[in-house]
Amino acid sequence: MTTTQTFSQELIVAIEQNDINKVRKLHSKKRITRQNIVAFDGFGQSPITAAVKNNNEEILDLLLQLCITLKADINNRDKNGFTALHQAVYYEDKILMKLLQYDNINVDVQNEDYNTPIHYFCQKFKYPSCQEPFQLFIQKGVNVNAQNKNGETPLHKAIFNNYVRLILVNLLLKNGANVNLVTMNQESPLHYAVRLGREDLVSVLLKAGADVDFVGTKDKKTPYELAIDEGSKEMIARIKKYKVLFQWLQEHDLEQYKDAFLKEEIFYDEISEMNEAMVDKMGFSKGHRLRIIKLITNLANENKEKKPKTPEVIAEEDPSPPDTPDISGLRHSLHTLRHIGEVNIIKHEELEYTDKLGSGSSGKVYKGLYKGKEVAIKVLKSMTEAREIDEFKKEFQIMSAIRSKHVVHFYGAVLQPKLCMVMENCIRGSLYHVMNDEKLDIGWDKTFRFATEAARGIACLHMWEPMIVHRDLKSLNLLVNDKWEVKVCDFGLSRFNTGSNLETLVKMRGTFAYCAPEVYFGEQFSARSDVYSMGMILWELVTRCINGRYERPFSEFKNLQHDFQIIIQTAKRNLRPTIPKACPVSFSQLIQDCWDPSSENRPTCSDIVRRLAEIENEYRMNTQLWNSYIVPLPKSQDN
Known part of the structure; x- marks a missing residue:
């Protein structure tokens, strides 16, 4: 072992022990040189990669600064051609981003198999925060179409990512990935x-223009033929739709407009329904415009004489199902929580993130998969304070305790590498967003359904033993699933109404526009405080029904610009x-009773x-009269 390697090993040991003082001491003695700071040992490890693997940001910052001072080559490769960046993609996003922000980092460096760092990033990166480091790769000018020795691109590699494959596939396609580059096996x-x-992946790739006729040399089959082998009727039908469209475009020399058809999602069956406005929107040239209009007319005439021609769907049997920072003591403390039965701790490896749904003060929410089911995954922000851990435990306790069809189903929590809550995904979003959709007709039927199911959900909490008070009830915290069922969610502020929680229950929480007056005056938050919030939701629903557009509570009072002004006016001036x-x-009268000043x-x-059932019966007996009350206002420019 050379002197450089010996000292490099000494430096690596100090880094592995998180001994930053020793690292600084070695530097002060000028024992850290341009060579040994980036030298790899016989195990393929350098001081830089040791800091990466140890997730030590402070030491990594120091080493990167020394690389600049010493003009060391951070792109130095080990005996197999791996650089520090190749290895960093396996670890925390913050660590990876520090390397990507380094001025002289080479994002396209290849190892012996011609894999670049982004190949491994797309295959191995675990975290839903992949957008941020991916964007840094793009800013550094990464080649998203680089091919390794097998001809695989980062897009090929992303297919095998078990955590964020769909997110990465979409990112690659949006940033110039060629969907039709093939491997050495023509795949x-x-x-x-x-x-x-x-x-879902097949659908995304087809929309991006994937060629359905490539014949791979491995199986001598096209993707369509492989789908038949897999036995998935949905996949067969989807690929067939694209295949029929592409063949038709080719037959009529219109292949150059393939992307336009895909963008508008117009397939062979819909071509006869196209009009001239749609043709103009799709950007046909003058000569092609006349041809496509003639073809549309011919297809429309054919369809009048016979049933529409639909792509063949091969009937096959359904395919068989395929055979956080470590928080000390948290796992044990969850098992000791009262009022709950089963404590379900989910391994991070059991989840796959497919899309980002939104973000808030407590973290980000993603759509994903858990044991084959579509779920919502709430990834909480880093929790370093005891108060934050305590809040997580309380929400976990509430979510684990209650099981009802009127409450969003809770599957469990992930503790490492980041805290996550895994729950039912309600695809229509919140009741607030449903009401804001002006294309949606919300008449009395939907109004009664939404109101009744919301009230049943809160009643379920209040009848639980011990009683649960929500404390943050609003239309944003009521979710709507694909069957238009309303479910209560977001129990971050909820509490069991027990003696041990009395101090917490007098704290003002929740959105002030929905907050009961007694809470402003420091009185205990009770089930009747939730009822006040329910009154606001009933007002939102009936106003949306009658006016035909959503109005925020108190929006008619233009002088009230802030939530705190609203709570003062509701509490002191009724x-x-x-x-x-x-x-x-x-x-x-029901609404007024719900928001009565006296709880x-x-x-x-x-x-x-x-009472909602009685009022709905009144509506059923006088449907025509009640419908006459609905007089939509002009569409609002600003809700």
Whole structure:
């Protein structure tokens, strides 16, 4: 072993022990040189990679600064051609981003197999925060179409990522990845996706223009033929739709407009329904415009004489199912929580992230897969304070305790490498977003359904033993699934109404526009405080129904610009949103009873469910009259 390697090993040991003082001491003695700071030992490890693997940001910052000072080559490769960046893609996003932000980093350096760092990033990176480091790769000018010795591109590699494959595939395609580059076996990413049996991936690749006719030399089959072997009827039908469209475009010398058809999602069956406005939108040249209009007319005439020609779908049997920082003591403490039965801790490896749904103050929410089911994954921000850990435990306790069809189902939590909550995914989003969709007709039927199911959900919490108070009830915290069922969610502020929680229950929480007056005055938050919030939601629903557009509570009071102004006015001056004049008396009275200034005068949620049933019966007996109350206002420019 050379002197450089010996000292490099000494430096690596200090780094592995997280001994930054020793690292600084070695530097002060000028024993860290341009050679040994990036030298690899016999195990393929250098001081830089040791800091990466140890997830030590402070030491890595020091070493990177020394690389600049000493003019060391951070792109130095080990005996197999791996650089520090090749290895960093396996670890935490913050560590990886520090390397990617280094001025002289080479993002296209190849190892002996011609794999670049982005090949490994796309295959191995575990975290849903992959957008940030990916964007840095792009800013550094990475070649997203680089091919390794087998001809695989980063897009091929992303297909095998078990955690964030769909997110990465979309990122690659948006940033210039060629969907039709093939391997040495003439296999495209579409071959890989079909063989994996992922219909969602197949759909994304087809929309990006994947060629369905490539014949791989490995199996001598096209992606369509592979799909038949896999036995997936959905995948077969989807590929067939694209195949028929592409063949038709080729027959009529219109292949150059393939992307236009894919963008508008117009397939062979829909061509006869196209009009001239749609043709103009798709950008046909003058000569091609006349030809496509003639073809559309011919297809329309054919369809009048016979049933529409549909792509052949081969009937096959359904395919068989395929055979956080470590927080000390958290796992044990979750098992000791009261009022809950099973404690389900999910391994990070069991999850796959497919899309980002949104973000908030507590973290980000992703759509994903867990044991074959589509779920929502709430990735919490780094929790370093005892208070934050305590809040997580309380939400976990509530979510684990309650099981009801009116409450979002909780599958469990991930503890490492990041804290996550895994729950049912309600694809229509929140009730707030449903009401904001002006294309959606929300008449009395939907109004009663949404109101009743929301009230049943809160009633379920209030009847639980011990009672649960939500404390942050609003239309944003009511989710709507594909069957239009409303479910209660977001229990970050919820508490069991027990003696041990009395101090917490007097704290003002939740969005002030929905917050009961007694909470402002420091009184205990109770089930009747949730009822006040329910009154606001009933107002939102009936206003949306009658006016035909969503209005925020108190939006008519232009002088109230902030939430704290609203809570002062509601508590001290008994201000409430204006109920539409056309609102039937029975519904109006229910809303007013819910937001009565005195909590004792408010109904229970069970009372609300009963009264809603009575009011709905009144509507059924006088449907024409009630429908006459609906007089949509002009569309609002700003809600």
